[in-house]
Amino acid sequence: MMKPLIAGLGLATLLPALALADCAKVSQGDLSVSAAWSRATIGTARPAVFYVTIQNTGSTDDRLTGIETPVAGMPMLHETVMTEGVASMPHAAAIDIPAGETISLAPGGFHGMLMDLEAELKEGESFPMTLQFEKAGKVSIDTEILPIRAREAACGVAP
Amino acid sequence: MLKTIRIALWIAVAVSLVVVGVLFWRADRQEQAVAFRPEFSLPDEAGTIRTSEEFRGKHVLVFFGFTNCPDICPTTMSEVAQVMDDLGPEAEDVQPVFISVDPVRDRESGLDEYLAAFHPAILGLAGDEAQTRAAVESFKVFADPEKAASAPGGYTMSHSSSLYLIGPQGDWLRQFEYGTSADDITADLKERL
Ligand SMILES: [Cu+2]
Numbered sequence: 001m002m003k004p005l006i007a008g009l010g011l012a013t014l015l016p017a018l019a020l021a022d023c024a025k026v027s028q029g030d031l032s033v034s035a036a037w038s039r040a041t042i043g044t045a046r047p048a049v050f051y052v053t054i055q056n057t058g059s060t061d062d063r064l065t066g067i068e069t070p071v072a073g074m075p076m077l078h079e080t081v082m083t084e085g086v087a088s089m090p091h092a093a094a095i096d097i098p099a100g101e102t103i104s105l106a107p108g109g110f111h112g113m114l115m116d117l118e119a120e121l122k123e124g125e126s127f128p129m130t131l132q133f134e135k136a137g138k139v140s141i142d143t144e145i146l147p148i149r150a151r152e153a154a155c156g157v158a159p
Numbered sequence: 160m161l162k163t164i165r166i167a168l169w170i171a172v173a174v175s176l177v178v179v180g181v182l183f184w185r186a187d188r189q190e191q192a193v194a195f196r197p198e199f200s201l202p203d204e205a206g207t208i209r210t211s212e213e214f215r216g217k218h219v220l221v222f223f224g225f226t227n228c229p230d231i232c233p234t235t236m237s238e239v240a241q242v243m244d245d246l247g248p249e250a251e252d253v254q255p256v257f258i259s260v261d262p263v264r265d266r267e268s269g270l271d272e273y274l275a276a277f278h279p280a281i282l283g284l285a286g287d288e289a290q291t292r293a294a295v296e297s298f299k300v301f302a303d304p305e306k307a308a309s310a311p312g313g314y315t316m317s318h319s320s321s322l323y324l325i326g327p328q329g330d331w332l333r334q335f336e337y338g339t340s341a342d343d344i345t346a347d348l349k350e351r352l
Contacts, residue, residue, distance in 0.1 A: 039229070039233055040276075042269070042272055042273055042276060043268070045267075045268040046226055046227050046229070046268060046273075047227060047229045047311055048229055049229035049230055049233070074311075076309055078230070078309070080230050080231055082320065082337065085301075085319055085320060085321055085336065085337075086301050086317055086318065086319055086320065087231045087317065087318060087319075087320035087337065088305060088315070088317035089228070089230060089231075089310075089315060090307070090309070091307070091308075091309035107230060107231075107234040108230065108231065108234060108337065108338055111229065111230045113229060113230075113309075113310075114229075115310075115311045116311070148233060148237075148276045148277060149233075149236075149237045149240050149241075149276070149277055149278075150237065151234065151237050151238070151241075
């Protein structure tokens with residue numbers, strides 16, 4: 001009776017740890033990019049999304065100025081803006097990554113909008129994304145495709 | 160003796176005044192409660208007209224959105240899906256409804272298949288312009304196309320992003336603002352069911 005329980009508890013604590021370990025992290029200069037994820041799509045008619053966490057450990061500000069990926073012909077940075085309960089999502093020319101701060105592209109805020117999809121994004125697969133920074137240059141990261149119902153990165157928000 | 164009667168009469172007057180006051184107050188409250196009954200009458204993907212009256216007896220969770228929106232709309236549908244799962248058997252008394260504010264495009268790309276990927280219980284409705292406008296106005300919400308070079312097809316929609324809860328008698332109960340967690344919505348519904 002106790003053994004399976006203990007084993008179960010062990011698994012319950014181990015599984016999230018394994019999932020966390022799964023979260024790819026790419027560092028370049030002062031920037032570290034992690035927890036890149038997207039939602040599966042149905043076909044290619046609708047735009048897909050790109051979320052990621054960017055940490056600036058340095059003492060100079062940087063900016064994310066663009067994204068590029070082979071899966072979309074028209075990738076773009078957007079920001080969801082809420083004005084008295086009404087949501088709109090204008091183009092974001094650049095996203096500030098201030099020194100010492102962690103900025104997330106996350107549901108309800110900044111996101112990469114992947115238009116003109118080349119192929120359906122299938123759950124469980126991944127695709128490369130190149131982020132263009134003003135100072136740090138280009139950083140490429142593998143983006144996990146999560147279920148359409150996903151609400152956050154499988155590895156949680158990176159520290 | 161006379162004094163006692165007089166006091167008793169005054170007490171009777173006071174009591175009846177209070178009773179009348181309470182009756183007025185209750186009538187007023189009831190009137191306020193029935194004052195706002197937002198309605199919709201829109202076709203589902205099969206073309207059958209579905210109306211708000213059809214769901215009397217159920218709690219209805221209404222969201223206005225469009226499927227070309229990759230951020231707010233899937234996030235909210237994910238929360239709704241989670242709520243339906245967490246409600247267990249009580250989910251039978253809750254009907255989630257997605258009303259498209261971009262109906263032509265959403266019909267073309269297949270609304271049912273998209274919503275079913277979140278949860279099979281979510282009913283997708285996409286009408287013509289007049290039907291959509293009527294629903295938007297009845298709910299006193301906002302939805303408008305915006306020209307945008309940064310969006311597919313050259314336009315995007317700005318739209319009210321809350322979930323609206325309609326009671327079993329069709330009366331507006333409350334809204335859940337964007338970002339309300341599935342847990343909070345589930346807890347609120349469980350108290351009402
Ligand atoms: Cu967008």
